[in-house]
Structure formats: structure tokens, C-alpha cells
Amino acid sequence: MKGLKTFSRGGVHPPGRKNLTSSKAIKNAVIPTISIVPLSQHLGSPSECLVKAGDNVTEGMLIGKSTGFISANIHSPVPGTVKEIKDVYLPNGMLSKAVSIELEGEFDRLGKEQNKRDWEGFSKEELLSMIADNGVVGLGGATFPVNVKLSIPKGKKAEYFVVNGVECEPYLTADHRLMLEKAERIIKGIQIISKIVEPEKIAMGIEINKPDAIETMKKAAAEAGIPLDVVPLQVKYPQGDEKQLLQAITGREVPSGALPIDIGCVVSNVGTVHAIYEAVVFNKPLIERVLTVTGGAIANPQNLKVRIGTPISSIIEECGGFKEVPEKVVVGGPMMGFTIYDLDTPVIKGTSGILALTSSEIHGAVRTSCISCGRCIQACPMGLNPTTLFKYIDHGDYTEASELGLMDCKECGSCGFVCPARIPLIQGMRLGKRMLRKKKVKA
Ligand code: SF4
Ligand code: SF4
Structure with a gap:
């Protein structure tokens, strides 16, 4: 791996364990009969609930309205009837109000051909409002409203737009599969973002453990004729963090308390770029996402496209259930994810993976005193x-x-x-x- 770029300070090399799902194509998950849609799925203030028990909702209908500068719209993932508005625990243990929807009626989008919008004719402002209207937030984990992130403040300039294809968390392969299966859409998403932020350079970081994704993205960029510099990176955790990624690719460091734009950079992960493409081209709200379901205790690990609000229990069942009792179930990756204790916790916009880990896969040793090893x-x-x-x-x-x-x-x-x-x-x-x-x- 000598000669490949990476960040300079710290970092670790946890076992990748991506082979359980890296060759598995993305499948559509079964749509649950009850969806639980939290009103707080993003960084910032919760959305304002627009529905009440007994209301009928359609697929993609606005049910939660953004309440501030940093907030996001929430849409119904399914057609149906609102059963109740209730409190639920999110994967990170925080409490949120949520809309419980019982599946009923016709889908407006699922299985139907969607009209394409000619995005090139829209202004930057129109593109930003399409992204905001459709509730797109960062899918790499931060869930920051994307329209805010892509609005370049006065006096600042985006010299670099960097696409994050690193997916450095062990086990997770959803972004990897998206790059292999949706490269053309990701390239279009990059073109849309480039129209908004007008970068001087566009780069994409992918770790060298995904050589097929590097080749696929290079080929797609060449076919589209866009000047995308696909940069193979050393494998090192946490390179998918935007600060580490920017240092690896541009050599620039984001100072303490500052944002990427303060050093002339904008970063978006591939899942987010894909969601932006769908929001702009198909006017599609963020009502589903791709995630990885894996771990030694899962009978049939898979990459699934899942409706927001699907209970985790239903996804585990779809993957054949547990083949042994898991030591813990984690939402997200094993390094930054959260252990959950209720399998009815719903999938939210920021859910990148569901891991059911056996005792041999986790650090099970007992806590002792610090030995000042440094x-x-x-x-x-x-x-x-x-x-x-x-x-x-x-x-x-x-x-x-x-x-x-x-x-x-x-x-x-x-x-x-x-x-x-x-x-x-x-x-x-x-x-x-x-x-x-x-x-x-x-x-
Ligand atoms: S969790 Fe925080 S303190 Fe620990 S290594 Fe990461 S950045 Fe440093
Ligand atoms: S034993 Fe103490 S010094 Fe060593 S890694 Fe743990 S907390 Fe840090």
C-alpha cells in the first residue's frame, strides 16, 4: 500500500469482515405492514408532525415539516393509515415522536416508471430547494441537512468537491455495492452537486480494498466525460470521516471548530450523492436507503434497500433470522454504531447497517484499570x-x-x-x- 494517500495522524486497522456481503447485489426489502417513522432523523430540530391518527397518507407524502434552518422534511415511506403518534427510541438511545403507519392502498412510485426531470435547466437555488423539499440528509452517518451543507456561505469558495466512497467501517458494504451498481447515477449526482457548488476540482476517495469500485467509478466518469479524479487510498480507519478524508486527498486540515468549507472543501458520501440524484431527477423523497445486514449471527447476510421506518426485527427475519443468539445487535458499524436492546427500533435515514455479532466478533474482555500505555x-x-x-x-x-x-x-x-x-x-x-x-x- 506504499505510495497511496492516507491521513497522517493516528488511525487503526480493525479486521474488515466485508466479505460476508461485498459480492451480494442490493435487494429490495419486504415492505412492513407497520412502519414507524420518527420525526427526528436528522441533525437539528425535529420536524413538525403534519398528520394525526386516522389520517390517510400516500407514498412519499410530506408528514413532517422541517422546523428551522437545520432540520429536514420527513415523508411517508408507504401508503396507509396513521395509527398513532407515539414516542420511540432511536438507535442512538434518544427519544423521538414517531408516526406509526399501517400499510394500506396503492403505491404511487413502487413498481411504476417515474418521469425524469431535466435538471440541467434548473438554477442552483431551484436544485437546492428540490433537495430540501425531498428531505435529503447526509447518509454517511451525520444526517446533516444536505441543502444547508451545499449552500456555500458568502465569501467562501469550494475549491474541492470530494466524494466519499471510503466506507471504512468494518462489515459495511452498502456504499461499495452502490458504486458497483449505480455508478452512472452517482456520476449524475456529482454533476448536480458540481452545478450547485461550482468546485475547481472534483475528487473521489475509495480505499484500495474496493478495486472493483475504483475501476467502475473511473470508467463511469470517463464515459460521462467529467473530470473526476478517483483517488485510491490506503486502508485505514477512520478515513471515511470527512476531516481525515480531506487531509488524505487535499493535504488540507480542517482546524478545530471549523468546517470543510472553511478550507475550501465540500464533501458528500456516495449514498447521499445517489439520494440527491433521485431527489432532483425523479423528485423522489428520501423514503428508503441501502444498508448492510450482517454479522456472524445473521443466517443470510445481505445488502438491502429498505423503507425508512421498517422495524429492525422485520429486516432480520428477511435475512433468515439469527443462526445463533447474538452477543449484541448494533445499528451502524462496529466502531461507531450503537448497541440496541429493542429489535422493533426502526430504520432511520442515518442507518447504514445492522450487525448481529457473536461473542467471538466482539472485544469481550473485562474492563481493568488504565495501564498508561498511551x-x-x-x-x-x-x-x-x-x-x-x-x-x-x-x-x-x-x-x-x-x-x-x-x-x-x-x-x-x-x-x-x-x-x-x-x-x-x-x-x-x-x-x-x-x-x-x-x-x-x-x-
Ligand atoms: S473516539 Fe474521539 S478520542 Fe477516541 S480516537 Fe476517536 S476522536 Fe480520538
Ligand atoms: S490503558 Fe489507558 S493509556 Fe492504554 S489505551 Fe487504555 S486508556 Fe489509553
């Missing part, structure tokens, strides 16, 4: 001192942790992965950041 410091891509941060958080001294850069933590889990004492460092960082945000809101 491995967590070496692993941290943000240059933080996780062991010291954890000690401050453990003692409730969030202010001191904040001064040591806690808010720069990306929650990548690299520190916890290398810790021989099995100290729950990422959980500590998440708690500390949550407490700091609470303090800020109070103040």
Missing part, C-alpha cells in the same frame, strides 16, 4: 488524549475536558479499539459531549 493517544486521529479526557469526564469535570478538546472528538472509537484495559472510552466521550451541550443550552 495506545489510545497514538490511535486518536484528532490528536487528543483520550485517557486524560476520560478521567475528567469520569469525575464530572466536563469543563476541563472541553479545554482539552473534547468537542473535537469524532466518536470514531479508535481509542477504545486499541485499549488493552477495555475502558469504554467512546461511551465516555459521547457522555462528556452530551453533558457539555446540555450545559451550553442551560447557559
Whole structure:
């Protein structure tokens, strides 16, 4: 891998375990009889509920309206009747109001040919409002409303538009399959975004463990005649984080507290680019996404296109159920994902994977005391001192942790992965950041 680009500081090499699903084509998942659609699926304020129990909804109908600058629209994934509005736990353990919809009636989109819009005739502003109307948020995990991210502030310029095809989390292969199966659409999505942000250069980062995706994207770009620089990267976690990806590709570093646009860059992951294509060209709301269902306890691991609001239990059943009792079920990847305890938790826009892991797949050792080995410091891509941060958080001294850069933590889990004492460092960082945000809101 010598000579290939990567980021410079920290990083780890967890086992990839992508072979369970990397050769499996994306399949449409069964549509559940009851969909649970949370009103808080994005970064920012929850959407305002527009429906009540007893209302009929159509496929793709607006049921939750964006409530602010950082918020997003929510659409009904299925036709049906609203049964109730209730509280549900999201995969990250937060509580949200959700619309429960019983499947009923005709689909407006499913199985029907959709009219294509000629996007080239639209202005930047029109394209941005199509993206906002259709509730597109970042699908790489951050769930930031995309229309906000692509609105370049006055005085700033996008020198680089970087497409994130890294998918560095072990096990996950949804983006990999999208690049293999939907390369042409991704290229069109890149052209749409380029019209909005007007970059000087367009690049795409893909780790070298996906050589077929690198070739496919290069070929699709050449056929479309777009100047996309497909950059093969070393395999290193967390290269899919936008700060690490930008450093690997452009050599530029996003300073603490700043955004990619502050260093002249815009980043979008391939799933998001694909969703933008569908929103603009087919006027399709974000009502489904591709995710990977895998892990040693899943009978038939697959990549599935799943309607938002589908209970995780129904997806697991579709994959043949558990072939052995899982030690834990994780939503997202094993490094940054969240363990869930209720299999009726619904899929939301940010759900990139569902993992049912056996005891042999997880770090099962018992927690001991810190031995001051410094491995967590070496692993941290943000240059933080996780062991010291954890000690401050453990003692409730969030202010001191904040001064040591806690808010720069990306929650990548690299520190916890290398810790021989099995100290729950990422959980500590998440708690500390949550407490700091609470303090800020109070103040
Ligand atoms: S979780 Fe935070 S502290 Fe730990 S390695 Fe990642 S960025 Fe550093
Ligand atoms: S890796 Fe674990 S044991 Fe080593 S210094 Fe960090 S917290 Fe302590």
C-alpha cells in the first residue's frame, strides 16, 4: 500500500469482515405492514408532525415539516393509515415522536416508471430547494441537512468537491455495492452537486480494498466525460470521516471548530450523492436507503434497500433470522454504531447497517484499570488524549475536558479499539459531549 494517500495522524486497522456481503447485489426489502417513522432523523430540530391518527397518507407524502434552518422534511415511506403518534427510541438511545403507519392502498412510485426531470435547466437555488423539499440528509452517518451543507456561505469558495466512497467501517458494504451498481447515477449526482457548488476540482476517495469500485467509478466518469479524479487510498480507519478524508486527498486540515468549507472543501458520501440524484431527477423523497445486514449471527447476510421506518426485527427475519443468539445487535458499524436492546427500533435515514455479532466478533474482555500505555493517544486521529479526557469526564469535570478538546472528538472509537484495559472510552466521550451541550443550552 506504499505510495497511496492516507491521513497522517493516528488511525487503526480493525479486521474488515466485508466479505460476508461485498459480492451480494442490493435487494429490495419486504415492505412492513407497520412502519414507524420518527420525526427526528436528522441533525437539528425535529420536524413538525403534519398528520394525526386516522389520517390517510400516500407514498412519499410530506408528514413532517422541517422546523428551522437545520432540520429536514420527513415523508411517508408507504401508503396507509396513521395509527398513532407515539414516542420511540432511536438507535442512538434518544427519544423521538414517531408516526406509526399501517400499510394500506396503492403505491404511487413502487413498481411504476417515474418521469425524469431535466435538471440541467434548473438554477442552483431551484436544485437546492428540490433537495430540501425531498428531505435529503447526509447518509454517511451525520444526517446533516444536505441543502444547508451545499449552500456555500458568502465569501467562501469550494475549491474541492470530494466524494466519499471510503466506507471504512468494518462489515459495511452498502456504499461499495452502490458504486458497483449505480455508478452512472452517482456520476449524475456529482454533476448536480458540481452545478450547485461550482468546485475547481472534483475528487473521489475509495480505499484500495474496493478495486472493483475504483475501476467502475473511473470508467463511469470517463464515459460521462467529467473530470473526476478517483483517488485510491490506503486502508485505514477512520478515513471515511470527512476531516481525515480531506487531509488524505487535499493535504488540507480542517482546524478545530471549523468546517470543510472553511478550507475550501465540500464533501458528500456516495449514498447521499445517489439520494440527491433521485431527489432532483425523479423528485423522489428520501423514503428508503441501502444498508448492510450482517454479522456472524445473521443466517443470510445481505445488502438491502429498505423503507425508512421498517422495524429492525422485520429486516432480520428477511435475512433468515439469527443462526445463533447474538452477543449484541448494533445499528451502524462496529466502531461507531450503537448497541440496541429493542429489535422493533426502526430504520432511520442515518442507518447504514445492522450487525448481529457473536461473542467471538466482539472485544469481550473485562474492563481493568488504565495501564498508561498511551495506545489510545497514538490511535486518536484528532490528536487528543483520550485517557486524560476520560478521567475528567469520569469525575464530572466536563469543563476541563472541553479545554482539552473534547468537542473535537469524532466518536470514531479508535481509542477504545486499541485499549488493552477495555475502558469504554467512546461511551465516555459521547457522555462528556452530551453533558457539555446540555450545559451550553442551560447557559
Ligand atoms: S473516539 Fe474521539 S478520542 Fe477516541 S480516537 Fe476517536 S476522536 Fe480520538
Ligand atoms: S489505551 Fe487504555 S490503558 Fe492504554 S493509556 Fe489509553 S486508556 Fe489507558
